[in-house]
Amino acid sequence: MDFAPVIDGFGVVLQPENLLYCLIGVTVGMLIGVLPGLGPAATVAILLPITLTVEPVTAIIMLAGIFYGAQYGGTITSVLLRLPGEASSVVTVFDGYAMARQGRAGAALGIAAIGSFVGGTLAIIGLTFFAPLVASFALDFGPPEYTILALLGILLVASVGSGTLVKALIAAAIGLLLATIGRDSFTGSERFTFGILQLSDALDFVPIAMGVFGLGEILYNLEDRNNNTKAPTKVTKVLPSKAELKQSSGAIGRGSVIGFFLGILPGGGAVLSSLAAYAYEKKRSKNPERFGQGAIEGVAAPESANNAAATSSFIPLLTLGIPANATIAVIYGALLIQGVTPGPQLVEDHPDIFWGVVNSMYIGNVFLLIMSIPLIGLFVKILQVRAAILAPITVLITLIGAYTINNSVFDIFLVCLFGAIGYLMKKVGLEPGPLVLAFVLGVLLESSLRRSLILFGGDPTGFLGRPISGTLVAILVAVIAFPLIAKLWKSKSKQKELV
C-alpha cells in the first residue's frame, strides 16, 4: 500500500479552512445529537445548500463530522434524561440512565466518550487499510455488477429498516420512480415531466432530501409527542475511575469490532450495531442480570459500536459508490452535486477527497473527545433551549437554503411538497430512508441495468454467467430468502409447540 496519498491527506485536513469546517461539523453533530427531534440525516440535508459554496473535500469533511458527531451527542440525553437523542443511542438508555440514577452519570458519559473515541479511531484505521482493497477489487465491476450491487443495497436497507418489509419496498419503489423523472440519458426523450420546464433536467436530489428528511421531520414534530424534556442542571467530573475503565475496556474493543463490520453492511449502520454490541455483552457476561441496572459495559459497548459503525459505513460509499444508510445517502448526493462520483475510482482520481475525508475523522474524533469531556455541562444547557424557538429557525434555514441552490422559487415549492410527502409517509408508517436512498441509486441502477441487458442481448440469465455478479445474485437471493425461511421455521416450531 502506498502511504504517500494517506500522508498528503493529512495535509488537506490540516488546512485551516478544513479544520474549521471539521470543527463546525462535529459541533453541529453533537448539538443535534443532544436535541431530540432532528436527526443527522435531516441536518445534513438541511445544510446541503451551504456545502455548495465550499470545496468538495471541505463540504464532505463537515457533513461527515455531523454524522459521527451526532453519535456522541445522542448519548448525553440517553444517560441524563432517559431520552435517546438518536436511534443509535436507544440501548445506552438501559444502563446509562441506571448509572445516572446511582449518581454515576459523569462516569457513564465519560466512558461513552472514551468508547466512542476508541471505536471511531479503530474504525478509521480499519477504513484506511480496508477501503483501498475493496476499491481495487471493485475496479473490475461492470454494469451487471453495479446493477446487482445497487439492488442489493436498496434491499438490505429496506429489510433492516424499522417498519415492515413491504412498506420499505414501497418507499424504495417510489424513490426509483421519482428518479426516472426528467430527460432519459440514453435517448434524450422526456419522461413524466408533465410539460414542467424545471423537471426536464430531472428532479434535483437536494429539495427531495431537504423536504423528506428536513421539513418532513419538522412537521412531524409539530404534533405533541411527550417531547417535553426537563434539563438537569449540571454534570461534573466526567472521568470514569480506573476500575471502571478496566471493566469496560473489553466491551469497548468488542463493540468497536462489531460496529466496524456491521457498519460496512448496507442497512447495518449505527443503530443495528449498537443493539448487537449490547446484546453480545449481555450474553457473554457472567452475571447478565447486572445489565439494565447500571453495568458500565452496557454503555461502553453500544457507544463504541455506533461510532465505529458510523465511520465504517463510509467504506461502501467511498469504494463502491453505494450508500449504506440514509445519512450516507445524503452525503452521496452532496458529492454528486459537487461533481464527484463516489466509486472505486475515487481513491485514484480524487485522492485528496478520499484521504482528506478519511483523515479528517481522526481530527474530528479528537475534537469530539475534547468537547465531550470538559464541555458536557454546556451541551446539557442547550437542552434548555425550547423546541418552539428552534423550529421556526430550522424552517427558515431550510426554505431560504432551498432557494439558494439554483436561485429558484420552484425549488422551495419542491421542498414544501416533499416535506408534506415526508410527513405523510411517517404517519402511515413508510420510512423515508429507503425512498431517498433508492432515489440516489435510481439513475445508476437504471443505466447499469439497461447496459447489462444490451450486453447480454436481453437475456437476464447473463447476470449469473459472470463470477462476481453471479455471486452477488446468490447473496441477493439469500437476503430475500432468509427472512422467509426464518418465518417458516418459526411457524413450524410454533406448530410443534402446540402439538
Add this chain to the structure above:
Amino acid sequence: MTPDRAETPVTAEAGPTEAGSVDELVAQWEDEKPPASGPVTNVATGALVALLGVAGVIGSRSLGVGSASEPAPGTWPLIISIGLVVLGLVLVMRARTAGFGEKFSVDSWRVASGLATMIAFTLLIGEIGFEIPAALLAFFWLKVLGNEGWRSSVIGAVLMPVVFYLIFVTALSTNIPHRF
C-alpha cells in the same frame, strides 16, 4: 482519580415517571407512543400506491416499453410501476399485519397550518422579498404553534429576519430576494 459519587443527583428526577427494569422501560415507551393507525390506513395507502403504479404503467407505455434486448425509455419505469402495483396490492391484502403508522389527531391541524405558512412564504418571497414573510412565519410558529408569549414571539419575529439578512445577504451575498 475517584469519581465523585454524589455528583449528579439532579438527574434522578428528570423523567416524569421512573421505570426500573429494562422491560418496564420498554413497556413505558410503548405506552407513550402516539395511538397507532389501523388497517384502514394501510388499505388506503396500499390502494393509493397501486393507483400510482397503474398511472406509472400507463405513462411508461406511452414512452415505449421496448424489449429486454432493446430497452426503451419506458422499460425501467414500467418495471417499477408494475412493482408498485404488486406492492400496493400486497399491502392491501396484508393490511392487518403490515404494521401501523400513527393516527391523525386533533393536533394534525398544527401540521397543516405549519405547511400553509411555508407555502405562503414561498408565494410571497418572489414578490416582496424574504424579510416580511420570514417575520410573519416566525411569529406564527412562535406564538401559535410554539405557545410562546407575546413578547418573546415579537422579539423572535423581528430578530430572525435580521439575523438571516446578516447571514444570507450581508455575509454570504446569496441572491435571495430581499426588500431592504
